[in-house]
Amino acid sequence: AGGEASGGPASRRGSGPGGDLRAGGAGRRAGPGSKRPLSKEEERKKMREYMKTYRQVEDRRAQRKQLKHEEKLRRLQEREQQDLPRLRRAAEICRLVESLRTVIAQDGAPPDSLRAAEDLSEEAISKFSQLVCAGLDERFTVVEDELKAHRSLATSTTGVASQVEASDDDPYLKALSNVLQFADNMIEKLLLGEYAVAASADQPSAGSAGAGPQGAPADAATAAVNKLATNRIVRDVEKKTTATALFVLDAFFEDKKIDEWLQRVERFRSDRREMRRADVDKLDELLHDVMFALTYCGHFTNFLRQLGVIDPSKIASSGITAKQLDLASAYIQLEQMWMTCSLLKARAFAACDSDGSERVNSIVGDTLFVVRKAFARAIHTENDLACSATANHIYQLLKEHYSEDVLTLLQGRSIRLAEDLELAELIAGIEVDDREDRGGAAGAGGAAQSPAESEGAEDWFAAALESDLQGLGTLSSALLVAVNTAELSANYMSDFVYEVRYQFENRFPNQAAGVEMALQELQATAELHERVRLRAIQDIVSGCLKPSLELKVGEYMQGVTYNVSHAMFEMYEREDPFVSKFIRDQLVSSRNFSKCQRNLTKSNYCVLLAAVAKVVAAAWEAELLRSQTFNELGGLRLDQDVREMVRCICDCYLTPEEKAEREAAGAPMDDEGDEQEVADRDSLRQQVRDHFARLTQVAFLVGLERTSHVERVPYSLPPALTAAEARAVLRLRVPAEAGVDIAALDVSGVAAASP
Secondary structure, eight states, X not given: OHHHHTTOHHHHTOSSHHHHHHHHHHHHHHSTTOOOOOOHHHHHHHHHHHHHHHHHHHHHHHHHHHHHHHHHHHHHHHHHHHHHHHHHHHHHHHHHHHHHHXXXXXXXXXXXXXXXXXXXXXXXXXXXXXXXHHHHHHHHHHHHHHHHHHHHHHTSOSHHHHHHHTOSSOHHHHHHHHHHHHHHHHHHHHHHSTTOOBOGGGSOOTTTTTSSTTOOOHHHHHHHTTSBTTHHHHHHXXXXXXXXXXXXXXXXXXXXXXXXXXXXXXXXXXXOOOOOHHHHHHHHHHHHHHXXXXXXXXXXXXXXXXXXXXXXXXXXXXXXXXXXXHHHHHHHHHHHHHHHHHHHHHHHTOOEESSGGGOEEHHHHHHHHHHHHHHHHHHHTTOHHHHHHHHHHHHHHHHHHTHHHHHHHSOSSOOOHHHHHHXXXXXXXXXXOHHHHHHHHHHTTSOSOOGGGOTTOOOHHHHHHHHHHTTOOOOOHHHHHHHHHHHHHHHHHHHHHHHHHXXXXXXXXXXXXXXXXXXXXXXXXXXXXXXXXXXXXXXXIIIIIHXXXXXXXXXHHTTXXXXXXXXXXXXXXXXXXXXXXXXXXXXXXOHHHHHHHHHSOHHHHHHHHHHHHHHHHHHHHHHHHHHOOBOHHHHHHHHHHHHHHHHHHHHTTSOHHHHHHHHHHTOOTTOOOSHHHHHHHHHHHHHHHHHTHHHHHHHHHHTSSSGGGGGTSOOOSOOOSOHHHHHHHHTTBSSOOTTOOGGGSOOGGGOOOOO
């Protein structure tokens, strides 16, 4: 304190603007005869001035460093421009020496002369190598100095360091890329470009190529050019490049704190404590950096292997390859940790996405986004071990954290209501809104009990059916969302399996067998999800829609006859007593059917429509054969009804909202949009027509002018009825044709083969 008060050395030893200010302030307060003490506001102002001056000094220092670096780069470029003609001349001298050596060898000169020529060639190549390596040394020195400058700035706390850290270009990756790119360019010139020097000992002279007893064939001379005298220079370049690249990779490994991340991986495996979101994001960024480092190293080592100049075993044991293995090992562990944390969060935050027919559980999109991103990153590393390990780990994660969740959404033919409500809240991520259904019950007078309140409801579908018959319509949206989720899961997993198999077959065929078992399991899971989806839709139809449809078909058919007069036929033409009323009441206005139409995807909805068509066709056929007789006009009317029923069911593809939009736009209802809609509609039409094929043939048989014409009037469609069924239909024709024994008629032309 005394030293500070007296303005001694202690006051001059402040470690920066803050220290100087505190020392000065203490001196002014403690010294005799000093001025009044500064207020806090004045001290803060003084501090700001000192800090401003300090930052300006730091900025000027950084600018001077930048100018020096730019000047060094400029001199380096000038040196390169000077080196280009020098290297070209050196290459020409080496070629001349090799030519001289060839001439001496062909002229049969004494051994001393041949050894002298070989020594001269060796010295020329050595000098050439020194020139090349000197140029690389200068380039690599600039790269190392720039990286060292960044590392020194990164350890400080100035604003300049913060700017360097916030730079979009990672200095380590930039340095590694520059080093390997310089080496690639030089090696390419030495072997394939202007610096290449052919080894004359393995190549005949130009004058003897293709002619004379001592000359070799022209194609052999061309093949001999692959052996170059500059191969030794390539080895020297590779050694220098490896040394510089290892310096950069070691700095990358140290400054990115990869060892600390690996320790966190071990702790994560032991206690399974979840990482913070910020740490997961940092890990994601680190994995991208490691990916690029592996990519750069992989391209360089693969380039050397393809050239065939360096022994592959030496490339495999080189420093860059060893560092690649270290990085790949770290990458595999870090990628596994990132995927696990991301999938756990996706599972924890699973919820219902979007509205209407696109409603799916977010766990599918989030999970497949994570695994696709991880696999794409592994592919970009160009490392077969990283790709193989990532693919197998993806299989394990999907098996542990994903596949069972999707299966739980739709499991078994009988789904209890309590289970469905639990899955809706815990897995599907949505709240089943029973208030609407309870409101419907209140509107109906509260006479019926909702399934959520029914303690004895063992079968969820039975409970839903009972409610629907009482006007409640409690088909759960959670189940429909689960159906969409299963469909999306099956499609995504099949696409992912195809992508992984394609990448391995084209990039790493030797490792394809190592992931094939995992891919087969994933494909089997995708197929299982697809079967579960189709089974769930069939359960929805059979449990919630089929009983009502069968009941209403019989009810509506009671007032319809197909033994009609001309007047009745014309009345049916003006006012349809069956098809239009049935479609309106049982499909368009049905609460359960409308809920399916609103919440299912188009592909799922098409499957449901086809299943509904099958139910309607079967119930209608049974009712016709049980209670109807037909005259010729009645057969014609039935044919019209069948065609109208097929058309109306197919028209249900569009929701009322979509129809309103097309009407407002003036577009026809059958105007098909994108390719997917075209494919869906074509598939739906074909399935509905197939389900109504039996009724179509029934209408054909009962519409014949005479029953006996069945033997000579061809049926243009594939027969759907057996011979016995065709005869049973013909017996419904009234009045019966006189003198015709239906049992004796030949119906082979309209009968399908017996199963």
